Amino acid sequence: MSIPIELSKLIELVGRHNRWRRFECINLIPSENVMSPLAEAVYFSDLMHRYAEGKPGKRFYQGNIYSDQIELYTSELLSKLFNVEFVEPRPISGTIANAVAFRSFAEPGDRAVVPSLQAGAHISHTELGILGAMGIKQFVMPFDIDKWNIDVDRARKIIEDVKPQLVILGASVYLFPHPTREIADIAHSVNSIIIHDVAHVLGLIAGKVWPNPIHEGADIVTASTHKTFPGPQGGVIFTNNRDIYETISRNILRFVSNHHLHRLPAVAVTAIEMLYFGEQYAKQITRNAKRFAEALAEQGFEVVAENLGYTQSHMVLIDVRRYGGGAKIAKMLEDANIIANKNLLPWDSPEKAHNPSGIRFGVQEMTRFGMKEDDFREIAVFIREVIIDRKDVYEVKKKVVEFRKNFINIAYGFDIPKEFYNSVISIPMIL
Template sequence: MDTDRRRVIEIVNLQNKWRREQCVNLIASESLMSPLAERLFVSDFEGRYNEHSGPERHYEGTKFSYEIEEICNELFRKNFITRYADVRPISGAIANLIIYAALTKPGDIIVGLGIPNGAHISHTRWGVAGIRGLKNVDVAFNVATMNIDVDKTVEIIKKASPKLVMLGASMFLFPEPIREIKEQINPKIKIIYDAAHVFGLVYNKVFQRPFDEGADIITSSTHKTFQGPQGGIIIGNYKLLHEDWKKIDTAIFPGTLSNTHIHRFPALAITALEMNKFGRAYAEQVVKNAKALGRALFDRGFKVLCPHLGFTESHQLILDVRKHGGGQYVAKQLARCNIICNKMALPQDSPHDATHNPSGIRLGVQELTRWGMKEPDMATVAEFWKRAMIDKEPTERIKYDIIAFKKKFNKILYCFNPQKALHELEKVG
């Protein structure tokens, strides 16, 4: 019993030290909250319930949880210039499920990217779309530009007559042609833009503006490039009909959720406030770093996709690593050196290869940016890659150098000054 207790504490300490102090983290879907957001993540809200929407709640004791939820909603309403935002979905996949529950019926068709082209599983029959009984049709994808082929996709949409078109992706290098698709399809078909990966860039207006370009609804996680607590969000275009938003509200509660994990709201509000103040500089540096890392890896002989397009316009890079042993092998080999990233299926992979040893690796630079790294540091990271995968230096030697390198980046940036903020916290208390 005592050893289990000790081990639990030890595991948390080991995790904190390893992933925060000793690794170069390139997982594209992860986030690092600011010290103040993290401090506010644990509070009495953690054990409370707050069912229903608006001021009418099913339990007493909810006046502060309602207020903090509303502060969050209002921050997102303001940023996206709309009346419709709801932070109750507990994750990005659940936000998509809520949309399906609200706006489709079992047997309906949805058009999405398809797994080989980077769709999230929740857009497919293997995920929550399948649980809702929806049928999938995939867009046409242009592998050379790693983007949707508009003409062929419009034809596919016209033929399939879907209820929804799910844009956005997990493999997401370039802004998608929302406007071009919207202008050519039946206006009754709703475009849902799943911004999970690029939400921090979209929020700070350095990627694309989904609502201006024709998306009806944005779904997202709140914890990838938007570096908040793990959770989900749904935002409606200001043009959305009130009756559609009502359906979404009902699909959230009582349809899909009871408890909405309200302890995340203070951290979410602080993250949004920090994004309002520091987010533009953060998001611009993320894209600069991604491009710089793409160039540095490419110059060292790695096959980074889309060199003719500057590699990326987001936080991500995609590499074809077949000649280095495939995505699974490369990800595991790099992890031995404390470089953390994940394997990725590429569009041309067979279903067998896609699951067993896909051709690709996906990288994201949002966390390195948060630690204060800039373009020259991306060359250092690329050099570690080369030493691991081309020079095949002993992993222990590379790991030693990575730990020394990471020591220089030990403060989380683009956030409120932690000392000042924590001092204020005590004063306010």
Template sequence: MTMLRSSESTIDRNPKTNTGEDASTALERICQQRHPHLQSQDPELYSLIIAQARHETDTLKMIPSENYASFAVLEATGSILTNKYCEGYPAARYYEGNEFMDQIEQLAIDRLKALFGAEHANVQPYSGSPANQAVTRALAPPGSKIMGMPVPAGGHLTHGWKVNFSGMDYQTVHYGPRPDTGLLDYDQIRDIARRERPRMIWVGATAYPRTLDYAAFAEIAQEVEAYLVADIAHINGLIVGGVHPNPVPHCDVVSSTCHKMLRGPRAGFILSRIEDRWQRKYFPDSNLNLAKRIDRAVFPGLQGGPHMHVIAAMAVAFKEAATPAFRDYARQVVANARRLAEKLLEKGYRLVSGGTDTHLLVMDFRDAPYSGKDVAQALAKAGIIANFNMVPGDPRKPFITSGVRLGTPALTTRGMKEPEMDRIAGWIDTVCRNLEQIEEVAPRVRAEIAELCRQFPPPGILI
């Protein structure tokens, strides 16, 4: 089974099973072939990998930030590049023997810049949070005022939330969707920025289902002389696929992970302009441009040697994302999310903002006697893996919540389309209407889901 059943797919085909061999037997046989050393040297860990592979094969992965990497990405991640230490940047290392590492990192940089049309790229951040910490340190000394969307409103931890470094080391100003509409009010955001005069403004979210207006944010940032930083960790694939605006022309810096919609390894990256438009205002005594400050914030500011096996896998993912098949994939992700939203609305469920423009949607149970956590746990028992999530104006605590966040990236990678979204909406409805009898209902739903999943084996899982 290929992604979208297309011969142009950038996701590899799964190995074919023997005639008459059931899925479980095939899974174990192929894993034994792929992991002979691990199986013999650490059977305990090997068995846990097998268990996770079975779980991901037989359930619906609907957490929006999860996906399936290709065989090529997994192979690069597990390559001998793990063995090399190369502190520094290409052509400026602190260790010898890095001529091939320089070429690999430069390949990833060049592909990433081309993918987003960026002037500068850094592919060394170990993940999204370190990338955001490097950006913040590069633009704003501790104690500076930063503005972002808080976690309860659907934002990121690293955009100024109180339990994170960004909320502990910086003055924070928050904005978020209106509780009544679930939509961002750009006039309200402008008023907050004018009043607070932050040094930098984050734009980006983990649970906002609508298109972000980067041009509007850029006007606000320009007016208050603030750096504008977009965090595209959750929507990078939509941007590459042309179904969401590209923030690069509007922002000073753009940060992201690589392992969500881009289907790469677990890593982060940073894009930026080379020159700093606010250098005279904020860094009058520095001779470093914006790109150099970003690089220095990553290394040596926060990290040591880069993970070259991961950077190689990033290069693979960037190549896969630069194909017509990936654009088809991104369009189908959005089409699937919209179809799922439409069917849930038809069944009487309330959704944050009334629907979606992106890869995710958030069910709103503020008026229900049960919580988002109740629903998420019941869905998991039935084979639908989602996460409970805060909604704008949520009266419940963060570990309980009134929402459930659902996404379509991983389902679309498996080749599912609108007909499958109709069936999934039906199963979600069955679970929600039978929460008190979930122990009796879940096995039947889970069996039906497992049967669907066998028709759409996840690429890259049998590795």
């Protein structure tokens, strides 16, 4: 029998996707990354077929002798890497981590003070997402464009007036650390729980270039495990408070039945790699982001937050209103194999979500493939050729594909020492 047509079509599509996104594109989506070969090797295991509802040692399913140990060890490694006492690794995404954390400390009809969508909040922080789904009322913290951050004085007034059950920090557009300590003091003065969502910057925290909100007074940290922290897609929750941890752990089963066990060893491998290489990786990410922002400004773009040195994170934001807006520009870049996000900027109204003012770039994945500051300067030139010079986009695409061929090994801003790769060879035999 020859290969069924349905199967060959599917395999071809997956192969095309893999070749295109993995080897031919410059990926600048800030919420993505790639796992190391080691993490991928342990991800493809029998664990992906199994159930383990409940906590290690107290499962609702048999067959978890080893997965219990894997889960406990993953939590132990994360606890060490992030210097936190309690880790809940079961949320299967950052959104689910938020849902569990929010619902653990707020009932329908309760109140939450959150960053605004235009100033970077993730949809799950808002009435359009989890808050709305749970009937929790949203009150928005004002944003100070000059400081490109939460306006603490005006946020104080809102928090003191509203006396919310929850105060939420963190963002999907995140150039500078949010003022956790100041907002935590205000939140605690009215008995609110403060939750800081560090989905985007978890890897920067692991690499010690971004503050860990747990050490600055946040009660709970939620995150994804696949953005600057280059693990498998999933979520995680941290706290230093035993009561909070126990409440969250009890509530997990309301949102997650099967917690996708095969993620856990891949998270653990990534945590081990970040223990060894995380600082160098995170430093290279922030150097690259800064240089990229400067280079885009040199090429003629309006890069936001110039007065503040553009960025301290993995992200860079440009305002592309004068070129037709974010939707048009993101599509033009895609035609040149440069993959980026359109994004609201603080001066947009939420209705502009389909054609916002901004484009959001993230350097973490290309840094992982070994790109350095000068490489990001070249990328800024490609972007100018597409957006400002309006050169033939297919000519630029050819140059992008050639350029990308120089960066095919996954690294941490430098090549991973051979011993780490050698162990990959023996892992399939174990499996």
